Amino acid sequence: MTNKKLIAIDLDGTTLQSDGITISDYTKNIFQSVRKEGHQIVIATGRPYRMAIQIYNDLSLETPMINFNGAMTTIPGKNWEHAVSKHINRSLVFDLIKKQQAFKLDFLAAEFRRKFFINSFEHASPSLFGINNFEPYHQMRMEKLDDDPNAILLQTRFTDKLQLANHIDDYFSNQVNVSAWGGQNGILEVVPKGVSKASALKHLLKLNDQDTSDLIAFGDEHNDIEMLKLAGTGYAMKNASNILLAHADKQIAYSNDEDGVAKTLENLLL
Secondary structure (H helix, E strand, O other), X not given: OOOOOEEEEOHHHHHOOOOOOOOOHHHHHHHHHXXXXXOEEEEEOOOOHXXXXXXXXXXXXXXXXXXXXXXXXXXXXXXXXXXXXXXXOOHHHHHHHHOOOOOOEEEEEEEOOOOEEEOOOOOOOXXXXXXXXXXXXXXXXXXXXXXXXXXXXXEEOOOOHHHHHHHHHHHOOOOEEEEEOOOOOOXXXXXXXXXXXXXXHHHHHHHHOOOHHHXXXXXXXXXXXXXHHHOOEEEEOOOOOHHHHOOOOEEOOOOHHHOHHHHHHHHHHO
């Protein structure tokens, strides 16, 4: 294969094993071999920068990294002139707090590149934010929100979190994009309108002078829909949610715990 590919990999439920931490040596070796062939591997995740940078380093990547479902694109460790950081007006945080009961929210958190503020610790798991314990400085206070966040993280008790995502879109008159995390956790992520993993990947394709046919994408959940639709070939994992399958070109025969991304890339490119 002569065309060099841009390969977008989701993390949770896709590249990472189900513990949310482990990447096998086999996957690391395949990724390295794929990169030696001249292809680019790009992390495209809903995770904030602070919860993805260790994985980026473990994979020895030097490519851009996409965080907050497309709201931030950077090359870690570099002052990259094409970096993108998009933000939500912080007034929306306070609007959501006013609707906390109506939307059945356990908590909401304003997320930034290296910090976050959360309005309630009671029903929140610190591991969701990549820490062992909450500290007093994580408590959201009006005076702390002196910048606009990249994203807002919500946990809802709504049975149908996708329906709530649509309600929030409507409430804010389509000023934001709302996507759901995988699993039964009730987690929604709010980012600026027009922002998605796909919008960030379009930016990278343009910089590389590549077409969407040069893009391969791997995902497992609702927040991967636009990315898989954009890609020349969009792969859904064996463990992918049903809502994603309708938008994938192919479903691979292996799960995230079975090195599905690496096995597919080995077959395609090596």
